[in-house]
Amino acid sequence: MFIKRYSLEFDLNNKEINQEEVKKSLLDFGENINVADNSVNGQKTLKICLETLDPATIFDICAQFGRIGCIKVNEVE
Amino acid sequence: MRIIMLATQNNLIKNINYYQFKNFLECGALACFNNRNLDLGFGSSKIEENRKEFLSTLGINHKDLVCCQQPHGGKVAIVEESDKGKGAYSFAKAIAECDALVTNCKNIPLAVLTADCLPLFLFARKKSVSAIIHAGWRGIKENILENTVFLMRDKFGVYPQDLLVGLGPAIRGCCYEVKEEFKDYFPGEVLERNGRLYLDLIGINLGKLLNIGVIKENIFDSGFCTACLNEKFFSFRKEGPAAGRLMSVIMLR
Numbered sequence: 001m002f003i004k005r006y007s008l009e010f011d012l013n014n015k016e017i018n019q020e021e022v023k024k025s026l027l028d029f030g031e032n033i034n035v036a037d038n039s040v041n042g043q044k045t046l047k048i049c050l051e052t053l054d055p056a057t058i059f060d061i062c063a064q065f066g067r068i069g070c071i072k073v074n075e076v077e
Numbered sequence: 078m079r080i081i082m083l084a085t086q087n088n089l090i091k092n093i094n095y096y097q098f099k100n101f102l103e104c105g106a107l108a109c110f111n112n113r114n115l116d117l118g119f120g121s122s123k124i125e126e127n128r129k130e131f132l133s134t135l136g137i138n139h140k141d142l143v144c145c146q147q148p149h150g151g152k153v154a155i156v157e158e159s160d161k162g163k164g165a166y167s168f169a170k171a172i173a174e175c176d177a178l179v180t181n182c183k184n185i186p187l188a189v190l191t192a193d194c195l196p197l198f199l200f201a202r203k204k205s206v207s208a209i210i211h212a213g214w215r216g217i218k219e220n221i222l223e224n225t226v227f228l229m230r231d232k233f234g235v236y237p238q239d240l241l242v243g244l245g246p247a248i249r250g251c252c253y254e255v256k257e258e259f260k261d262y263f264p265g266e267v268l269e270r271n272g273r274l275y276l277d278l279i280g281i282n283l284g285k286l287l288n289i290g291v292i293k294e295n296i297f298d299s300g301f302c303t304a305c306l307n308e309k310f311f312s313f314r315k316e317g318p319a320a321g322r323l324m325s326v327i328m329l330r
Contacts, residue, residue: 003122006169010148029318054120055168056147056190057318063149063215071148073169
C-alpha cells in the first residue's frame with residue numbers, strides 16, 4: 001500500500017465563479033477545505049486550500065470552474 | 078463541421094493491459110496507453126504496484142517515469158536527464174504548472190494521466206524529440222497543442238511536417254455533451270444534435286494540427302471513445318471524479 005497525502009493550495013480564476021458551488025464539489029475529495037474569496041482589482045479569484053489523497057482529481061474538478069494558477073503542493077507527513 | 082478521415086486501421090498493437098502505436102515503434106519511439114485493467118492515477122491505492130506492472134511490460138524502469146501536475150493550462154516543460162523520476166509516485170514531485178512535456182533525451186518515459194481528456198503523442202523522427210500532451214477543453218483553449226509544437230520547433234528545430242502524432246483514448250463528439258458557453262470558447266466546433274450540444278475534442282485538435290503544418294498521413298487516431306467504451310477505459314464523465322486514470326506514455330529509444 002502506497003498512499004500519499006498532499007496539502008494543496010492554488011488560485012481559481014473566473015469572473016462568474018461560485019464559491020459555495022466549488023466548495024461543495026470538493027467535499028468528497030478532500031479535508032480541511034478552505035475556499036476563500038481572494039479577488040483583487042475586479043479579478044474574481046478564489047484561494048483554495050485543502051488536504052487530499054488525489055490532487056489530480058481536485059484539479060480536474062476545479063478546471064471545470066475556472067483557470068488554475070499559483071499552485072503549491074506538498075506531501076503531508 | 079470539419080470531417081477529416083484518418084488512417085485509424087491497424088495502427089495499434091494490442092496487449093492485455095495496453096495499446097501501442099505501431100508507427101511510432103517502427104520509427105524509434107515507444108508510444109502507448111493502458112486500458113482500465115490498471116488504475117495508474119495518483120489517487121490509486123495501488124499506484125506503485127500498478128505503474129510497475131504496466132511499465133515493466135514495456136521495458137520501462139518505473140522509477141524513471143516523469144509526470145506533470147496537469148492543472149488544465151497551456152504551459153509546457155522541457156524534461157532533462159536530471160528530471161528522471163519526477164512524479165513517478167509523488168504528485169508533489171511531478172513537474173509543476175504544466176500539461177505537456179517535451180524531451181530529446183532517450184529512455185526518459187514521459188506520461189500524462191487522463192479519464193476523458195485527450196492524450197496527444199508527438200514524435201519528431203529526424204531530430205529525435207518526443208512530447209506528450211494532456212489536452213482537455215481548457216488546455217486546448219489555452220493553446221497547449223500549439224505551445225508544445227512551437228516549443229519543439231524553437232528549442233529543438235523540429236518542423237511540424239516531421240511530426241508523427243498519435244491521438245489516444247478520449248471522450249468524443251458522440252458523447253461529450255457541453256453547455257451553451259462552449260459555443261463562445263470554440264466557435265464553429267460545437268456539434269448540435271437533438272437540441273443538445275457536443276464538443277468534438279478530436280476534430281478541434283485535428284484542425285489545429287493541420288493548420289500548424291502536420292501532415293495528415295502522419296496523424297494516427299486510436300479511435301477510442303472513453304465514454305462509449307467505458308468497459309475498456311476510465312471516463313470522468315461516465316463514472317464521476319472518482320474514476321481511475323489511464324496513463325499515456327512516450328519514450329525515445
